[in-house]
Amino acid sequence: MRVHEWDPATATAAELEAVLRALNEIVAVDVPEDPPWRSRMFREYLSVTMPGERRTSWLAVEESGEILGHASLLALEDIGVLELSVVPSARRSHVGTALLAAVARRAAEEGFESVGVEVIGDTPSVKFFEAHGFECAFIEMRNLLDLNGVDWLRLGEMAAGISAGYRIEYHPGGPPESHYAAYAAAKEAARASVVDDLELRPSSYDAERLRASLATLHARGLKPYIVLAVHEATDTIAGLTEVVVPAQRPTRADQYDTIEVPSHRGYGISRAIKARMLFELRAAEPGLLDVQTWNALENEPLLQVNAELGFKPDREWREYEADVIDLLRRLKA
Numbered sequence: 001m002r003v004h005e006w007d008p009a010t011a012t013a014a015e016l017e018a019v020l021r022a023l024n025e026i027v028a029v030d031v032p033e034d035p036p037w038r039s040r041m042f043r044e045y046l047s048v049t050m051p052g053e054r055r056t057s058w059l060a061v062e063e064s065g066e067i068l069g070h071a072s073l074l075a076l077e078d079i080g081v082l083e084l085s086v087v088p089s090a091r092r093s094h095v096g097t098a099l100l101a102a103v104a105r106r107a108a109e110e111g112f113e114s115v116g117v118e119v120i121g122d123t124p125s126v127k128f129f130e131a132h133g134f135e136c137a138f139i140e141m142r143n144l145l146d147l148n149g150v151d152w153l154r155l156g157e158m159a160a161g162i163s164a165g166y167r168i169e170y171h172p173g174g175p176p177e178s179h180y181a182a183y184a185a186a187k188e189a190a191r192a193s194v195v196d197d198l199e200l201r202p203s204s205y206d207a208e209r210l211r212a213s214l215a216t217l218h219a220r221g222l223k224p225y226i227v228l229a230v231h232e233a234t235d236t237i238a239g240l241t242e243v244v245v246p247a248q249r250p251t252r253a254d255q256y257d258t259i260e261v262p263s264h265r266g267y268g269i270s271r272a273i274k275a276r277m278l279f280e281l282r283a284a285e286p287g288l289l290d291v292q293t294w295n296a297l298e299n300e301p302l303l304q305v306n307a308e309l310g311f312k313p314d315r316e317w318r319e320y321e322a323d324v325i326d327l328l329r330r331l332k333a
């Protein structure tokens with residue numbers, strides 16, 4: 001077995017297919033309730049990043065050429081975010097550890113003090129990262145909504161249940177340019193009240209970053225849908241919800257962020273915009289089966305709204321972190 005750096009941007013189609021097959025073997029064993037990945041825009045998904053960010057990838061390959069594992073390190077501003085997976089048939093032979101060593105060496109070369117990783121609860125990754133000294137920094141719950149089980153009549157009442165003085169807008173593809181500054185301001189205003197996670201996912205707190213992040217989503221095959229609540233008296237954005245439908249997994253939408261600006265809380269905004277989003281998705285994406293979202297365990301108001309909409313808690317999503325120097329020492333890499 002050999003670990004080598006790999007560039008999905010220039011990889012052959014056959015190589016990408018092999019990586020996709022390996023990923024789907026892993027999904028079938030670790031998260032069998034999740035849909036398999038499809039090849040549409042898989043290359044773009046793996047290779048495109050936000051301007052200023054870099055993703056390095058590695059493959060673990062058997063002498064026969066068979067792919068045993070895949071790893072990547074996304075260099076964000078002050079943390080390296082890693083992803084790592086090994087096909088079920090090759091596990092417990094230290095393939096994962098060899099991939100982690102490659103990642104840790106690069107993280108040190110790039111000057112990162114720490115690396116973070118999102119780990120799915122109830123999978124071997126939890127034991128693996130804990131065995132390598134990673135510490136759990138943040139836990140969220142993934143919630144799933146089966147669109148076949150939605151009570152659309154009740155949902156219609158929820159979508160209409162917003163206080164007077166607010167207007168709901170729907171923007172497939174992303175908010176219009178004219179909203180960029182207000183949209184980013186709403187995110188910034190809500191940021192202070194968000195629980196302090198590791199920020200392993202990109203955020204858009206100014207108009208330029210928002211523009212870049214929308215362009216990156218589209219380039220990776222992730223189609224954004226936005227529903228906003230506008231406070232009519234001040235013409236500001238009081239709340240927003242963002243969903244992405246990936247070309248690689250078109251039956252499952254990811255609900256990224258739902259924000260209520262603190263001064264507009266208590267007016268039924270989250271419930272109404274999330275309900276409206278489900279109607280829009282049903283119309284725009286007829287192939288969609290379910291929607292997944294992630295919530296901090298202590299975010300009571302949003303958990304309550306999700307429960308009313310029919311979301312069901314599914315699995316823990318845990319963020320782990322390790323100090324790079326300590327990690328290298330433990331790995332003797």
Ligand SMILES: CC(C)(COP(=O)(O)OP(=O)(O)OC[C@H]1O[C@@H](n2cnc3c(N)ncnc32)[C@H](O)[C@@H]1OP(=O)(O)O)[C@@H](O)C(=O)NCCC(=O)NCCS
Pocket residue numbers: 023026027030031084085086087090091092093094095096097098119120123124125126127128129131132
């Ligand atoms: C986590 C993962 C990468 C580990 O790969 P691996 O090659 O089996 O790991 P290693 O053999 O290097 O294990 C190193 C150490 O981690 C720990 N470990 C790994 N798997 C473990 C398990 N199933 N149970 C207990 N400990 C485990 C052990 O301490 C192990 O050392 P040991 O075998 O000498 O006791 C692999 O199980 C995997 O790909 N999991 C799924 C990834 C994922 O998130 N999938 C879902 C999204 S696609």
